[in-house]
Amino acid sequence: IEYDTADLVILATILTVTVAYFTKGTLWGKPKDYFTDLSLANGAARAGKTRDFVKKMAEMDRNAIFFYGSQTGTAEDYASRLAKEGHARFGLKTLVADIEDYDFENLDTFPSDHLAFFLLATYGEGEPTDNAVEFYEFLSADDPQFSEAADEPLQNLKYVTFGLGNNTYEHYNAMVRKVDGYLTKLGAKRLGAAGEGDDGAGTMEEDFLAWKEEMWQVVCKEMGLEEREAVYEPIFKINEDDTLTPDSENVYLGEPNKHHLEGKGRPPYNSHNPYIAPISKSLELFTVKDRNCLHMEINIAGSGLNYTTGDHIAIWPTNSGRETDRLLSVLGLIDKRHTVIQVTALDSTSKVPFPAPTTYDAVIRYHVEINGLVSRQFIASLAPFAPSEYAKAELTRLGGDKDAFHEEVSSRYLNIAQVLEKLAPGQTWTSIPFSLIIEGLTHIQPRYYSISSSSHVHKDNVAITAVVESIRLPGSKHILKGVTTNYLLALKQKQHGDPNPDPHGLTYDINGPRNKYDGIHVPVHIRHSNFKLPSDPEKPVIMIGPGTGVAPFRAFVQERAAHAAEGKKVGKTLLFFGCRNSEEDFLYKNEWPEYAAKLGDSFKLITAFSREGPKKVYVQHRLLEHAAEVDELLKAGAYIYVCGDAAHMARDVNATFGKIIAEHRGLTEAQGEEVVKRMRSSNKYQEDVW
Ligand code: FAD
Structure with a gap:
């Protein structure tokens, strides 16, 4: 949302009056609470501040x-x-x-x-x-x-x-x-x-x-600067406050902002303010050894949120109990996990990245990315706080040696607590200032999912299609568990009657802070995207979506099938889907015939099962096999859509289209690629890749 100055003044006034009303003056005289009203915070914060950085730098020296x-x-x-x-x-x-x-x-x-x-x-x-x-x-x-x-x-x-x-x-x-x-x-x-x-x-x-x-x-x-010996200076002051307990109503136990603390949130819901949405349906599309894929439907009725086919939904994850406990234990904070802490920025230009007062448990569980790839620089910065000379030397060595760090930490998918456990078995790292943990680990980020339902058919129910991340390294007992997808799996298990959902011992606190997510809820917001079907349903479309890349195409096909059922004429709708095996991971296998019944000849599903034949077959091979038809459709104005793996598939598919165009139109490969480039710039070649 863009605000002009007049809007900002009005917003600032509304904010001041609102804060005054709801807090009845209790906030006066306290430092600025960034989270007081997040729906207005950015605009309001900007209203009163100078936008002249040269002046600001001079004033602040x-x-x-x-x-x-x-x-x-x-x-x-x-x-x-x-x-x-x-x-x-x-x-x-x-x-x-x-x-x-x-x-x-x-x-x-x-x-x-x-x-x-x-x-x-x-x-x-x-x-x-x-x-x-x-x-x-x-x-x-x-x-x-x-x-x-x-x-x-x-x-x-x-x-x-x-x-x-x-x-x-x-x-x-x-x-x-x-x-x-x-x-x-x-x-x-x-x-x-x-x-x-x-x-x-x-x-x-x-x-x-x-x-x-x-x-x-x-x-x-x-x-003309000289390097000096770096001494750690904390950015945040952490004060344990024994006048408050987790039951005190102003203590944040994981609620993302004040509206959530006071109730269950209030619109407008956006990337600063999630909607705690009920999950209306959840199931596993497939489950085979070490791999499974979830289909979930999230209800947004009455939230003021809306979506159009092709948009993304963001899921706000919670860290697992197992990993929360591990980090709290290794830091020596497990016994005072529920102690209330006040967190303030020591420098007026830094902001506390979560609302406070809060507890150690809430910070680690809800706000910090504790499972992710560890930063080598962060590892080095922990050396002065190591519990033993050995651990200190190891941190310094790993921090300074890129290859050793890769070999011993990142390629083994260790998280920060696991590294610390490994370097000082049985010891706790009580000297690490909690401020350094907040500074060194990133704020937990919502994960995005391509919506796999059509807004025309399911206005209030947003579907997602997500593979549960579970990576086991050969010869290692450690399995990397994706944060969000395993949290979603736990929600699915609970919805299906498991009283203690516990995928692989991860123990999620899925009722959320103060039980506010009880009844199978998940915090979400919607992000609108440009990945859109042509507005004219008669235009032909070619979609390439292997694996979970098929998600938005389920939505596209669902939408076109609905148009056909309503008597509209629908253009050729070609879908290339790939997976390992027709019996294992063929997503929405039973749904495609239903759509085909409505769409008739205009729908064609072309599959590539990479592990069924003597040779591996991928979607781009199938695309080549159907080159003549593909080129005809392109000449008839077809739109191309590619979704899924950015690193390999999307590139190969792009090159394959260039090749098809070149071969069928007597062009050089470079000219074929040029045609694809022009399609991209005119939005006729769209990608939704990750
Ligand atoms: P994470 O915990 O985020 O882990 C993800 C990966 O990070 C791991 O597999 C690993 O490679 C790496 N990693 C994590 N921790 C470590 C560590 N300690 N050391 C080394 N490496 C590590 N996914 C779908 O399934 N379906 C969709 O429709 C879909 N649509 C998307 C649309 C967009 C626009 C984007 C950006 C992404 C989309 N994704 C989709 C991917 C999705 O957002 C998530 O990234 C995915 O589900 C994994 O999330 P996670 O929290 O479970 O895993």
């Missing part, structure tokens, strides 16, 4: 600003880490800044002895993240209007850039590359290389670590 353009939180996390390191190691006076919170007209007045860092993720098809749109539009304008219209307006600006991208997408790191180009063209001077991290290759963290070491050397030389 800062000389380095770290702007982040972040969609899922990684760029923001990197900005915070870099700012912290810049301060601890080199004495920079740092400020972390959401790029959306500032105007850039006076970037030309940025002092030459200051430094600006830009940590920018690329989103979707080479686009800026939502919070970086305004900044990007300003900088990419033909003639950006700076406050002092000089020839090389940014000649005083020294800057550093790092981009977060995914090389499986065509416009790899487009955002940082373009921003870097514009800044240089306007006369600014970049220090160090323009860093690029690649999520597609799984090397984001290592790319970041390698880039930043060289970058700091250049920055030190250029800015």
Whole structure:
């Protein structure tokens, strides 16, 4: 939602009156509570603050600003880490800044002895993240209007850039590359290389670590900085408060914001404020040794949420009891897990990433990503707090050795608590400041799912199709359990009458804080997407969706079948689906004939069962076999849709279409690829990949 100034003033006034009314003055005089009203927090927070970062830096006596353009939180996390390191190691006076919170007209007045860092993720098809749109539009304008219209307006600006991208997408790191180009063209001077991290290759963290070491050397030389011995300074103050208990009504036990604390939440529901939705149906589409796939229907009636076919639903997960206990135990906090803590930011520019007062248990269970890939830098930062000299030396070794870290930690899918357990068996890590845990682990992120129902047919019920993540390494007892999908599995088990749902001993607290999720509920929000059927149902469509990539195509076919049943003419609807085996993991096997009965000749399902024949067959092979028909449909204006695995399948399918077009139209392969590219830019080739 975009607000103009008048809206912001009105919003701020409403917020003030609302807060005054509901709190009856109890909040006056306390530090700003970011979570007081999340539906308004961003707009209201922006209303009263300056958007002039040069002025703000002067007022706060800062000389380095770290702007982040972040969609899922990684760029923001990197900005915070870099700012912290810049301060601890080199004495920079740092400020972390959401790029959306500032105007850039006076970037030309940025002092030459200051430094600006830009940590920018690329989103979707080479686009800026939502919070970086305004900044990007300003900088990419033909003639950006700076406050002092000089020839090389940014000649005083020294800057550093790092981009977060995914090389499986065509416009790899487009955002940082373009921003870097514009800044240089306007006369600014970049220090160090323009860093690029690649999520597609799984090397984001290592790319970041390698880039930043060289970058700091250049920055030190250029800015005359000297490295000092880094001493840890906490960002958050944690106070145990024995005047409160978990029963005190103002204590957050995992509720995402004040409305949820006071009741069960209130609309508008969005990425800051989930709807606690009832699950109307759940089942396993298949269950074979070590693999299963869930189908769930989530009811959004009366929530004010809506969706259209092709959108995504976000599920807000809860960490498992087993892993919550493991981390609390290893930190020596298990006995005081329900002690109430007050958490405040020690620096006015940092915000506490969850609402407080709360408990150690609630922070670990609901707010922190405790299972994910461990950061090597974080491991190194724990060394001073190790319970033994051996553990300290090991942390320093692993923190400093990329290959050893990969071999002993990340490739074994260990989480942070497992690493600490392994380095100091039977000991507790009581010296680690809890602030460091909050700083070093990322905030838990909702996971997205491509909605597998049609909004035309099931307006109020959102279906998802999710494979339960369960990865066992050969020769190891440890099984990596996906956070969200195993939580969903537990919900399914409970719905089917299991009184103690416990997939693989994970023990989820599925009734939620204060039993607010009882009766099989899950916190969700909806994200609208551009992955859409043509508005004219007569247009032909070609869909490629192996595995759970079939999710949105179940929705597409369901919708077209409904149109056909309503007497509408429906164009050719071709679906390529692939899985291992027709008897094992053929998703919605029994539904396709129902849709075919309604759609008649216009529907065709083409399957590729990779493990049935002597040779492995994938969807792209089937596509080639049907090349003539595919090309005919393309000539008749067909739209192409690809969903599922970004790393391999989507690329291969793209190349196969290029090949088919080239062969059938007497073009070179390069020209065939060019045709596919043009289809992409005119939205006739759409991808929904992950
Ligand atoms: P997580 O806990 O997030 O783990 C995921 C992976 O991270 C693991 O498999 C592993 O590779 C890695 N990992 C985790 N912990 C570690 C560790 N300690 N060390 C090393 N590696 C680790 N999925 C579907 O099934 N169906 C869909 O329709 C669907 N649609 C999607 C649409 C979009 C737009 C996106 C972005 C994703 C979609 N996904 C879909 C994927 C889904 O969002 C989740 O990523 C997936 O379900 C796994 O979530 P999880 O929380 O269970 O696993």
